Amino acid sequence: MHDKLLTNKERVKRKLTLNGNCNHCKDTEETTEHIIRLCRKTEGVWEKFRTRVTCKDRNLPFKEWMSKNLEDANQGTEFGLIVWHLWKQRNEECMEGTVYVEKSLICRIEAWFNIYKKALQNVDRSFMPERTRSEVQVGWIPPPEGWVQVQTDGSVLSPSGFAAAGGLIRDCLGRCCAAFACNLGNCSITAAELKGAAVGLEIAWEKGFRHVELKLDSTTAITIMKNRSDDDHRHGLLAQHISNLLNREWIVSVSHVYREGNHAADFLASFGHNLTFGTHHVDVDSHELCKWLDYDVMGVSQPRFINI
Structure with a gap:
């Protein structure tokens, strides 16, 4: 405490x-x-x-x-x-x-x-097996100079199953270059996470960024992206689409982030539930989004226990 x-x-x-x-x-x-x-x-x-x-x-x-x-x-x-x-x-x-x-x-x-x-x-x-748990402080970590960071997240409401996704692109100073939110209708949380990652990568490519960190808090989605299974997998089409995006002429690193370091993307994913079906660009100067961006830039962190 x-x-x-x-x-x-x-x-x-x-x-x-x-x-x-x-x-x-x-x-x-x-x-x-x-x-x-x-x-x-x-x-x-x-x-x-x-x-x-x-x-x-x-x-x-x-x-x-x-x-x-x-x-x-x-x-x-x-x-x-x-x-x-x-x-x-x-x-x-x-x-x-x-x-x-x-x-x-x-x-x-x-x-x-x-x-x-x-x-x-x-x-x-x-x-x-016995595990040792250690407390760490988790907050937003900026990308290296010359890179941008794509943060994405998915959200599914229970018990309705209504799904949404959201994300943003930030530079090494924490400035938001683009933000989006999607209303996905009904789908699984993994599908929502994958859809958010795909949209984030698409926007990053369209804006001309060629050195990109992709960060999301779903280890399941990351595993699917890195080890794409056969096309008959229930997420096969999304996984194939993301694979095609990753194989373009650019450098993209995909890694996990704890949810305590992904608050801005989490806010955008939740915001997607309030929108009509489809993908929507979000004003990067909106008050609610700027609040989370400011938290990150100020270095606000939260404690988390992890297994070591």
Whole structure:
């Protein structure tokens, strides 16, 4: 816990907003602790799962309370899932204008509980190798001088299956040269990721860039692009199209980026859901996009635990 999450209190400190209060409680400052355990909308969620997740020692200071419950061998994962969904819900409200519906949030958490339960049933933990986890700070990394970076992302809404993709092209100074968003109708998340990558490469080629970094946060999509399977693969046509793009007379490096370093593309992919079917160019000077670009240029990073 580093108190670096962009709560409204933190956003006021960074001059990103003028109001540091919670959007629900109005007269109470929005801190990480407020979002996770003090907000009135949060209390109903914890109450719903109290028979499943018993929050220990609620009188402890927030950081100690978090650590003690996350380290609990019996319910630490379930506790963490609730915390993650509370923070995710808050971000969706703040960044995407999503309306908070407690019942919907509870259903999503229950669905993840079931996924976790099934995963435990299907895995023999005795054969799982021990891994060392390390905390790293993840943020945007600019391309080398003379190169541009194409960042793309895909998004699929549940349970409708409506898909979108988005991305942008940036130079070594973080300036946005082009941005796009696509409404894809219904397709899988992998297809959305591949479509976003394809459109990003097409725009980069059309603009005359010949030294390109392609960054996306889907290891599955990257594997398909680098190891294209036969044409009867369900993503065969998209994979073939991307292969043809990569084989043109230019230099393109394809690599993975953690989602914490891909916020601008994530915003554009989510924005695609609001558009009509097809690909749309996005104004590079739009306020919402510039907000994410500024975060990256300022060096804003987020902690992430990785296996080493």
